[in-house]
Amino acid sequence: MVSRIDRGPVANWWWTVDRWFFAAFLTLMGLGIVLSFAASPAVAERIGLDSYHFVTRQMMFMLPAVIVMIGVSFLDGRHVRRLALVMLAGSLVLMVAALYFGVEIKGSRRWIHVAGISVQPSEYMKPAFVVICAWLFSEHARRPDVPGNLFAIILLGLVLALLVAQPDLGQTVLVLATWGVMFFMAGMPWFWILVLGGAAAGVGLLAYTTFPHVAGRIDRFLTGEGDTFQVDMGREALVRGGWLGQGPGEGSVKRILPDSHTDFVFAVAGEEFGIVVCLLIAGLFAFVVLRGLSRAMRESDDFSRYAVAGLVVLFGLQSIINMGVNLQLLPAKGMTLPFISYGGSSLIAMAISMGMVLALTRKDPQKRGRIGSSPFIRSVQPAE
Secondary structure, three states, X not given: OOOOOOOOHHHHHHHHOOHHHHHHHHHHHHHHHHHHHHHHHHXXXXXXXXXXXXXXXXXXXXXXXXXXXXXXXXXXXHHHHXXXXXXXXXXXXXXXXXXXXXXXXXXXXXXXXXXXXXXXXXXXXXXXXXXXXXXXXXXXXXXXXXXXXXXXXXXXXXXXXXXXXXXXXXXXXXXXHHHHHHHHHOOOOHHHHHHHHHHHHHHHHHHHHHXXXXXXXXXXXXXXXXXXXXXXXXXXXXXXXXXXXXXXXXXXXXXXOOOOOOOOHHXXXXXXXXXXXHHHHHHHHHHHHHHHHHHHHHXXXXXXXXXXXXXXXXXXXXXXXXXXXXXXXXXXXXXXXXOOOOOHHHXXXXXXXXXXXXXXXXXXXXXXXXXXXXXXXXXXXXXX
């Protein structure tokens, strides 16, 4: 047990970190391991691998993910910015390299091999992009003569161009929506809201008319015609599960779902453990987002407020997209369920992202003493 009178770095971390956040993240990781046992053996056997190939790899990724999340949570705001800058520069370089030297999967070049390991650079780009944009917005708010908003717009254009070039329209929508929320928080005038909203609608229409696979997914979602096998099976799995599920290992739809361990792990959870567990998972994601936004509004400086809000919105939107596809509420899109779906890049990048949230929301007596300096939160008192 860590004593309150202990002044060491570990004790200081334990008494200043948001332990509700930390518990929620560990719970989601634990659910990821459990659902990996449920969903991945059938996939591994179908493609000729050892039954627990993906389970073993998921557990191998989980340990460094926990270590990375805790390690990042020890940083202060300045070091979080430095880490984000290095990550953003590295991931953008790797995204460009992936266009020329990456592995093509289903018509997209999103992966590149680094030191014998497959890496999806866009996963690491997202949290770094959010933090750097938060810093740019905060600098403009602090000093209006600094063109932080303009630089954030230029950076957004660069990131979207690289994502569209892959192409990865799902990540494009995710990044654009998160950036829009942060820009709105930074005091964007209504004129720019209308302009950027119109631009986003125009980009969506252009994507529909330019990329056949985008048009196909939207058309299949609206009409129900064409190859809707995976989404139909995902819905069938949820229907079969009912409230309490078929029981661990008793699911049958997972045996024919190609992506049951990644994009459709939520459907496997529904079939084997029931709607009750699905609601628990959704509730955990909602808890993280709502607590994150609440904590963001208590922050005394603009950078922490924008960064925490942006990171939890990114986390929440990604989970909504994944669960929405499983429930046939959104067009099919290959996007992982944070901390739960199989995938090393997604897991490590999300651990870094949530480590940044833990770092930026740690209790700081000096920071709490400055509460009220921001016009947005002068009336908000910090929680003890």
